[in-house]
Amino acid sequence: MNELDTLYQELILEHYKHPRNREPLEGDFITHENPSCGDSLRLKIEWEGSDRIKRIVFDGHGCAISIASASIMTELLSGETVQNAERICTKAIAFLRGESKASTDAGDSSDSRHSGDPVDLGDLQALAGVRLFPLRVKCATLAWHGIEKELKAQGEVDRP
């Protein structure tokens, strides 16, 4: 595989062309941006009870990497408890930054603190190629940093 195809794996282009859980979001949402790239995302969390994410919806525009990553993020986190979602976020960001090797790595400290199941990053593994392109890492992490912030912010107010 050439370098370009390592970055734009078929699965990534497929998520980019047909993003999951992307719907127009009107109204009062925080915009998460990479101003230098013009990537811009809005996120909405739909809750199931007070502790479980029913679904995440996103809207916005950006490059293939940022859109595919957002699409995968909504798939991975929908249905998860907040605690699990936060663990997955930490894992995902470390993975995209190249700080952890494979997505099923067990050994790092953030995992041993929560004695949950090993995290499976699913389709996100197809984004491993961004590590070869340091300038693109922030495209891939945008949705993840965004949802991390939203989860934290919503943890501080009462959830419906």
Added chain:
Amino acid sequence: MYTLKTGKFPLLEANPNLVYLDNASTTQKPDSVIRAITEYYQTSNANVHRSVYRLAEASTRAFEDARSRVARFIGAFSSKEIVFTRGTTEALNLIAHSMVRTFLDPGDVIIVTQMDHHSNIVPFWLAAQERGYHLRFWPINPNGELDLEDLESLWSDRVKIVALPHVSNVLGTVNPVSSIASFVHDRGAFLVLDAAQSAGHGPFDVSQLGCDVAAFSGHKMYGPMGIGVLWAKEEILRALVPFQGGGEMIDTVTETSVTFNDPPYRFEAGTPNVEGAVGLAAAMDFLDSIDRKRIFAEEEELARYGVRILSSIPDLTLYGKAAERAPLFTFNLEGVHSHDLAQFLDSRYIAVRSGHHCAQPLLRRLGASTAVRASLGIYNTKKDIDRLALALEEARRYFR
């Protein structure tokens, strides 16, 4: 990729497959420039204006010769009008700082254009915020040009400074500086010219252009990074209050008073970039050895060719339709984000810039958040445009 006309560019020679189309960001350097810098350090390095030993004299001479070279290159009246800076950005910050403090009162108006680079907006914005001036934007017309009628309708007798780019770094528009200068001078204001995209691309003569101030960067005209020029008419420089304080810019310093040196030294605080000035002078020799009229003619031809080729690509939006334009093309391909496109082009050894090009107000006006820009230099040919066009067609298929 370059022809013999241009002399040797070691980086391009080492990368024969590379199509370098990011010249508006920075150009590659000819070996004569690289040699001049090395030679300076090998033969003449010492601090300038400070000591009497022979080496210091040699260094000072190299620096002052470079200043005279710049004056000749841009048609300045004297080398006293040449202030060395770090680049266009520092020159514009200097002028914004010192001009407003010298000539403006609170409530006065500064006009910049919708096609300005952030470095010609933000320094004036900062001054306006801090000191109570009004900043107004001269809008572009649908072709990406500036119309004097629009300036007229913005005008009031509080307008003191008009600042604009000679050539837009996004639209490629070449602005009619001398007619704008007459308009501005008839109404008693100053014209500040951001010449970052023009000084190295053909004849560039400040007395013909008629502006009061001009700023440009060495690295965009085949010279080194970290050196640039602020040119202003001598009587303006004489009037201006200083920008930075430090060595060389002063006359006498006591515990209770400071008096300032004459221009240009008043505006050159601290040890200057001598290597940069020497390299810039070498770049100017290089450009003149090719003949700037010829460079201009060839770039005009490349601009026409590029517009024709790129306009024929389906789903491609080319921004700016100015009649007078530089070989600099900013565009988007529908359905492909500019970063993905630039990444794809890189895989075909074509170097272009993607992003907002430090011109967010303009991009917003164009209805784009980002775009790709291909900008040509002296070593580029029609073949490079053909290769770009081919790769763009490929990219369309890849991402759709």
